[in-house]
Amino acid sequence: MTERATADKHTDTNAGTTRRRFVTFLIAAPTLTVAGRWLGEGTARAQIANVSTPEVDLAAALQPEVDAVSPLMRLRVTEDNRVVFEAPRAEVGQGISTAVAMLIAEDIDARLVDVDMPHSNARPELGAAQLTGASTTMRNMWGPARRLAADARARLVTAAAERWGLNADSLTTRDTHVFAPDGRSTSYGSLAVDASKVAVPAVSPLPKPVSEHTLVGTPTPRIDGKELITGRATYTLDVDVPGALPTVVARPPTIGGTVTAIDNAAQVRAMPGVVAVVEIPTGVAVVATTFHHAQQARAALSVSWGPGPIADLSDADIRGRLQNATDPLLAPSLLQSTVDGEFDFAFVNHGPVETNCAIADVRADSAEVWVASKIPPIAQTVVATGIGLPQNAVTVHPIRGGGSFGRKLYPDAALEAARISQRIGDPVKLLWTRDDDVKHGRMRPASHHKMRFLLTGDIVDSFENRSAAVQLDMDVTPFSVVIDTSIELPTSGASFYHATQATPYKFGTTTKTLNEVQLDVPTAFWRSVYSGHNRAAEEIMVDRLASRLRKDPMRFRIDMASNADAVEVLRQLKSRGNWGRSLPSGWAQGVGFHTEYNAHIGCLAEIDATNPDAPRVMRTVIVVDMGLVVNPAGAEAQFQGSVIDGIATILLAGNHITNGAVVESSYADFTWAKQASSPLEFEAHFLNTGRETGGAGELAVPAAAAAVANAYARATGTFPSQFPINF
Amino acid sequence: MPTYKLFVNGEHVSVDAPADMPLLWVLRDLLGITGPKYGCGIGACRACTSHLNGKEIQPCVVPIADCANKHITTIEGLADGETLHPVQQAWLEEDVPQCGFCQPGQIMATAALLKTNKNPSDADIDAIANVCRCGTYCRIRKAIKKAAQA
Ligand code: FES
Ligand code: FES
Numbered sequence: 108m109t110e111r112a113t114a115d116k117h118t119d120t121n122a123g124t125t126r127r128r129f130v131t132f133l134i135a136a137p138t139l140t141v142a143g144r145w146l147g148e149g150t151a152r153a154q155i156a157n158v159s160t161p162e163v164d165l166a167a168a169l170q171p172e173v174d175a176v177s178p179l180m181r182l183r184v185t186e187d188n189r190v191v192f193e194a195p196r197a198e199v200g201q202g203i204s205t206a207v208a209m210l211i212a213e214d215i216d217a218r219l220v221d222v223d224m225p226h227s228n229a230r231p232e233l234g235a236a237q238l239t240g241a242s243t244t245m246r247n248m249w250g251p252a253r254r255l256a257a258d259a260r261a262r263l264v265t266a267a268a269e270r271w272g273l274n275a276d277s278l279t280t281r282d283t284h285v286f287a288p289d290g291r292s293t294s295y296g297s298l299a300v301d302a303s304k305v306a307v308p309a310v311s312p313l314p315k316p317v318s319e320h321t322l323v324g325t326p327t328p329r330i331d332g333k334e335l336i337t338g339r340a341t342y343t344l345d346v347d348v349p350g351a352l353p354t355v356v357a358r359p360p361t362i363g364g365t366v367t368a369i370d371n372a373a374q375v376r377a378m379p380g381v382v383a384v385v386e387i388p389t390g391v392a393v394v395a396t397t398f399h400h401a402q403q404a405r406a407a408l409s410v411s412w413g414p415g416p417i418a419d420l421s422d423a424d425i426r427g428r429l430q431n432a433t434d435p436l437l438a439p440s441l442l443q444s445t446v447d448g449e450f451d452f453a454f455v456n457h458g459p460v461e462t463n464c465a466i467a468d469v470r471a472d473s474a475e476v477w478v479a480s481k482i483p484p485i486a487q488t489v490v491a492t493g494i495g496l497p498q499n500a501v502t503v504h505p506i507r508g509g510g511s512f513g514r515k516l517y518p519d520a521a522l523e524a525a526r527i528s529q530r531i532g533d534p535v536k537l538l539w540t541r542d543d544d545v546k547h548g549r550m551r552p553a554s555h556h557k558m559r560f561l562l563t564g565d566i567v568d569s570f571e572n573r574s575a576a577v578q579l580d581m582d583v584t585p586f587s588v589v590i591d592t593s594i595e596l597p598t599s600g601a602s603f604y605h606a607t608q609a610t611p612y613k614f615g616t617t618t619k620t621l622n623e624v625q626l627d628v629p630t631a632f633w634r635s636v637y638s639g640h641n642r643a644a645e646e647i648m649v650d651r652l653a654s655r656l657r658k659d660p661m662r663f664r665i666d667m668a669s670n671a672d673a674v675e676v677l678r679q680l681k682s683r684g685n686w687g688r689s690l691p692s693g694w695a696q697g698v699g700f701h702t703e704y705n706a707h708i709g710c711l712a713e714i715d716a717t718n719p720d721a722p723r724v725m726r727t728v729i730v731v732d733m734g735l736v737v738n739p740a741g742a743e744a745q746f747q748g749s750v751i752d753g754i755a756t757i758l759l760a761g762n763h764i765t766n767g768a769v770v771e772s773s774y775a776d777f778t779w780a781k782q783a784s785s786p787l788e789f790e791a792h793f794l795n796t797g798r799e800t801g802g803a804g805e806l807a808v809p810a811a812a813a814a815v816a817n818a819y820a821r822a823t824g825t826f827p828s829q830f831p832i833n834f
Numbered sequence: 835m836p837t838y839k840l841f842v843n844g845e846h847v848s849v850d851a852p853a854d855m856p857l858l859w860v861l862r863d864l865l866g867i868t869g870p871k872y873g874c875g876i877g878a879c880r881a882c883t884s885h886l887n888g889k890e891i892q893p894c895v896v897p898i899a900d901c902a903n904k905h906i907t908t909i910e911g912l913a914d915g916e917t918l919h920p921v922q923q924a925w926l927e928e929d930v931p932q933c934g935f936c937q938p939g940q941i942m943a944t945a946a947l948l949k950t951n952k953n954p955s956d957a958d959i960d961a962i963a964n965v966c967r968c969g970t971y972c973r974i975r976k977a978i979k980k981a982a983q984a
Contacts, residue, residue, distance in 0.1 A: 200933025200968050328929040335934030336918075336925045336941060338869025338909035345868040353863060379852070397863035398872075399855045460873040460881050460935045460967050509871070509935030510967045541874040740929055744970070748932060751969025774878045774965050783960040785971035 138299035139184040139262055163606040164705060165596075166243035166802060170250075172235040172591050177251040179232055182211065182259055188283055188296030190217045192255075193227040196248065197239040197481045198331075199508030199515055201804050202741035205330045207248050209738055213323045214256035214314045215263075216280035217295065219330060229483030229503035234590035239481035240516055240632065241585075242704045242802025245737050249800050253314040261308035266301035267293060268309060275309035317735065326740035343464050343506045344536055346477045351466050351534040352382055353398040354527055357391040357405045358547050361767040363415035363627050366391060370409040378404050383531045389547075392527045394535055402540065416627035418767035425577070425626065425764060426451055429555035432575035432622045436559045443568065446560040446655050448648045451829045452640040453761030454550040454577070456771075457633060458779050461509025462544040467524035468534035469494055474501045478521040479508030484588050486518035490525045501525075512752075513632040516585050517549060542772040550762055550769075551633035552577035552600070556644045560614065560652050567652070567667075570614035574641055576600060578623040580630045599623065604637045610645055611702040612667040628764070634752060635808035638703055640830070643757070646699045646813030647827075650820065660817065661686045661698050672796045673700070676707045676732050683792050684711035684728035693717030694725070695822035699753075699813025706733035706801030710750070712786075712814035716822035720833060724754050724815055726788040733801030736793055742803040743791045746811075750789065753811030755780040758819070761831045838902045842867065843911025849898070857893035857901055858882045861908060869909035869938045873965065880964035883939035883946075884908045890946035909938035912945060921945045924981035932968035940964050944978050953982050 181193040198204040204224040267285040268275035334340040380400030395401035465478040480486040491498040524537040554576035561568045579600030586596040597603035604621040653663035708731040716722040763770040771777040861867040873879030877895040885907040912919045
């Protein structure tokens with residue numbers, strides 16, 4: 108497929124948008140800086156299909172805006188021969204900085220090692236381009252990054268042609284240099300100033316066709332690998348902000364509890380190293396000269412706490428509320444039989460190893476914040492509102508994140524740090540200790556799912572999924588960063604559910620509803636959002652249905668999958684995963700399948716459940732069709748991580764609530780998967796049925812979770828319905 | 835406040851700190867050595883893992899008083915100048931890190947393990963209890979085996 112065809116297809120996906128043409132243009136700057144611009148016909152505002160119908164593709168919905176704001180993205184070539192792209196999307200471990208750098212290196216013809224990807228500060232004018240989420244980045248950046256790079260290359264070539272008095276068409280580029288037919292060459296850096304004056308490039312400024320790619324599509328190690336293995340990588344609390352004081356917050360025993368009185372503030376203020384003790388809406392902040400002193404002082408604090416809003420609730424109450432909140436299932440007719448299932452999923456903390464943290468320096472009329480943020484303009488708005496400054500008085504520096512899984516969409520720590528800094532008049536660096544993070548950090552909403560197939564004989568007439576979940580906190584929705592208000596985007600958990608939850612099988616009439624239960628607990632988007640539990644539960648139901656029909660679960664999926672690409676993924680999974688091979692007793696294979704993010708994925712898991720209380724997933728095989736894969740090594744890493752998410756959330760890790768408090772407090776009791784729970788063998792196979800690039804970050808979570816649950820069920824002969832199983 | 839002399843990554847340093855101050859905060863807050871990461875403060879996540887006289891420790895639970903006059907190696911001190919340690923080299927070749935936050939601890943734990951166990955089995959590798967929330971375990975396992983061959 109040629110690039111043009113791909114670009115056109117991208118445009119066409121955005122139902123209802125006017126056809127647009129992308130041009131890049133030059134920004135007045137001392138060295139070459141290019142930016143892209145969309146020329147729209149008629150209205151520049153996009154219209155997309157109403158998201159209340161299922162299967163809305165969020166990346167496609169956001170694409171027109173990302174394209175529209177691309178004039179504001181910055182790619183520059185420096186005199187020391189660096190290609191610098193101010194990355195609008197945040198690196199939190201998902202490898203996008205490497206993959207986007209590959210797109211740029213490919214089309215500017217630079218060595219990958221010459222490309223730098225600093226994070227762009229919060230720039231609200233970048234709109235959806237600064238929303239890192241919903242597995243959209245490689246899809247949204249595919250066009251803009253390549254076009255910016257190709258345009259810059261054209262200007263560099265033009266500048267070289269002028270300098271050498273040669274025809275620009277005769278020049279070639281590679282390895283961050285321009286080459287003449289006579290053997291002369293010069294670096295991009297040497298051309299950076301001249302190229303900045305090129306008004307009209309003398310060669311094509313369009314990206315190369317995919318068929319000419321030499322880097323994109325090849326497995327490529329992380330560009331920041333060396334920093335990451337030498338301790339040089341800088342995370343938020345490693346940033347050296349002069350004078351920033353270590354700070355921790357004493358938090359209430361219950362979620363959302365309040366400070367009634369600080370009983371010994373003066374005494375604690377007098378402790379060694381303590382700088383300040385101040386009350387904030389979420390607790391009592393202790394500011395000190397080191398984190399040791401801050402924690403010691405926090406331990407010495409005596410605070411009287413008021414109960415939080417759910418102090419009278421525990422897991423059983425919450426589960427009861429969820430069960431009562433689901434819509435009723437349809438009754439079968441006289442001729443119909445049913446296959447039913449009910450599933451409960453616990454709350455799950457995101458558990459990034461880097462806990463919530465932020466540095467803030469608030470002055471009288473301005474503020475600076477350093478924080479790992481997946482939506483920096485939202486951090487900026489929330490902080491500005493919280494401390495009463497105009498948004499443009501707050502500078503947000505996004506820092507590399509130590510894991511996110513959804514957590515770093517939320518600027519909770521940035522807001523707290525800013526409030527504390529404002530109160531004490533000094534910069535602070537705020538650390539949520541692990542117990543803070545587990546007991547008060549956001550979680551995936553607990554959920555309950557009732558599901559029913561209605562059958563006439565062996566014919567599946569209908570599938571019903573009546574779900575309920577604790578309300579997803581959308582007070583500040585990630586989509587509020589989107590500038591174009593005519594793009595219809597989910598505004599509640601329920602609408603997000605309806606926008607994203609599709610069942611990729613021919614099950615007759617398929618109906619699903621999600622009712623949200625309002626509960627004052629800190630919830631969040633969590634990698635793959637509803638798919639991680641809702642779709643996993645559906646896949647468990649598919650196995651139950653297959654069993655009722657006396658069909659092999661893999662064969663049954665192949666027969667029932669709703670389109671040819673999905674069938675191909677499942678066929679390949681069956682053969683490459685060696686489905687049905689003989690295994691020791693107590694072991695079994697399980698399969699899960701999922702379609703989302705413009706991609707299909709199948710996961711096969713083999714489990715050793717000889718001891719059902721300590722099962723071990725021994726081997727996993729992934730087959731995926733996500734179209735053109737920019738960096739297969741990065742995508743594979745995402746799938747490996749997602750398999751661990753599946754293992755952890757199905758078998759091991761969740762959060763209990765007792766009397767309004769999270770019971771767990773560390774990795775000692777929030778038992779996330781460790782090496783001893785990870786598969787000894789892992790394979791990922793990429794198919795490409797010609798679709799455009801799909802999203803990889805969250806794709807595998809539901810398939811892996813389902814494969815693990817189904818393998819466990821088959822190995823133990825049980826019907827697990829409460830997750831995690833060993834909880 | 836007592837003064838402690840330490841050898842950190844081959845250099846003599848002396849710090850004034852309360853005796854019960856965990857080494858992690860001495861390193862991070864007093865010495866500006868930020869490679870060891872805080873992930874729990876109670877020895878459970880192992881993101882801070884470093885070496886004390888060549889042996890694996892979790893500096894978040896080791897008070898400075900126990901480190902006097904001893905050799906401390908953090909991730910910053912593992913390489914020999916610009917020459918990476920074989921474990922780091924294997925990590926690079928296997929493209930292990932995702933967010934990278936746990937990796938200083940993973941690498942330091944592996945480097946300590948390989949000193950006493952030249953050829954770790956899968957069961958030995960399973961005994962490494964460092965948390966990687968990103969789930970890089972498969973690549974860690976491969977990298978450990980590669981480093982063991984180096
Ligand atoms: S911070 Fe030291 S083990 Fe977690
Ligand atoms: S690489 Fe992110 S926690 Fe291990």
